[in-house]
Amino acid sequence: MKKVAAIHDLSSYGRASLTVVIPILSNMGYQVCPLPTAILSAHSEYKNFRSLDLTDHLEAIISHWKELGLSFDALYSGYLASLRQMDIVGKFFEEFKTDHNFILVDPVLGDHNRLYPGMDPQMIEGMRRLCRQAEIITPNLTEAAFLLGKDNCREVTLRETVDWCRQLSECGPEYVIITSAPSENQKNTATIAYSRRDNRCWQVKAEYIPASYPGTGDAFASVITGCLLNGDSLPEAIDRAVYFITMGIKTTFGYNQPPLDGINQEKVLHYLNEPLPFYRYELLPF
Numbered sequence: 646m647k648k649v650a651a652i653h654d655l656s657s658y659g660r661a662s663l664t665v666v667i668p669i670l671s672n673m674g675y676q677v678c679p680l681p682t683a684i685l686s687a688h689s690e691y692k693n694f695r696s697l698d699l700t701d702h703l704e705a706i707i708s709h710w711k712e713l714g715l716s717f718d719a720l721y722s723g724y725l726a727s728l729r730q731m732d733i734v735g736k737f738f739e740e741f742k743t744d745h746n747f748i749l750v751d752p753v754l755g756d757h758n759r760l761y762p763g764m765d766p767q768m769i770e771g772m773r774r775l776c777r778q779a780e781i782i783t784p785n786l787t788e789a790a791f792l793l794g795k796d797n798c799r800e801v802t803l804r805e806t807v808d809w810c811r812q813l814s815e816c817g818p819e820y821v822i823i824t825s826a827p828s829e830n831q832k833n834t835a836t837i838a839y840s841r842r843d844n845r846c847w848q849v850k851a852e853y854i855p856a857s858y859p860g861t862g863d864a865f866a867s868v869i870t871g872c873l874l875n876g877d878s879l880p881e882a883i884d885r886a887v888y889f890i891t892m893g894i895k896t897t898f899g900y901n902q903p904p905l906d907g908i909n910q911e912k913v914l915h916y917l918n919e920p921l922p923f924y925r926y927e928l929l930p931f
């Protein structure tokens with residue numbers, strides 16, 4: 646059975662990070678091995694959240710994993726709680742990267758043009774360093790702007806988003822996937838993916854829904870990780886991830902529940918094991 650080292654926090658309330666990553670990758674048939682970065686009372690979009698930083702415990706877990714001679718088919722990181730933690734994860738990547746696995750970094754920093762509480766400019770630099778080690782990165786549009794040192798991501802066009810993918814790829818990753826990107830019109834939102842290997846760029850459009858749920862980025866990156874472990878092509882992986890998130894949002898939107906609780910993933914996990922009903926991906930002409 647393939648194994649994934651999943652480097653994320655455990656947010657006890659509000660579906661995000663490990664409470665999203667574990668069910669998705671388990672459902673897709675992979676063994677998830679968490680390297681927990683912090684334990685939060687609830688994810689950081691909730692006011693007054695409490696956080697237990699686990700930076701001092703990471704090295705102990707990693708050294709035990711080395712003693713056990715473990716190896717992983719994917720090294721997958723998300724929310725990191727401190728700059729020192731980013732350095733430890735960078736060392737973990739160096740030690741556990743082989744010719745037979747891949748590193749996926751979801752550079753969790755912010756959304757809607759602002760940093761998440763607790764993130765600071767030094768952590769942007771730390772995340773940049775980690776992205777250089779990765780084969781695949783999955784920033785949202787805000788995170789892509791922070792990584793590239795842009796002022797903001799308002800009024801960015803589809804074409805500029807493709808340029809951002811290429812620029813980010815020049816730093817190291819072979820695949821750059823930008824979520825929450827603009828599409829040609831306001832009724833749609835797009836996920837844009839660039840593959841440096843064949844210099845092709847893909848778009849998957851989704852209907853814009855006027856609601857925002859935390860944790861969808863974690864769900865997206867987890868489905869991508871699972872699909873790539875399965876040998877799916879880049880556009881196929883994005884198609885499945887977008888389909889899963891769209892179904893999750895749609896099933897949640899009909900209820901009158903607080904958006905901070907995240908998507909009702911429990912109702913849609915079964916889609917991960919069913920054939921996709923259609924392919925939506927398009928090759929972009931630039």
Ligand code: PXL
Nearest residue numbers: 661662688689690724860863
């Ligand atoms: O979904 C990303 C994420 C992960 N972990 C924590 C968060 C967030 C986003 O808000 O707060 C703790």
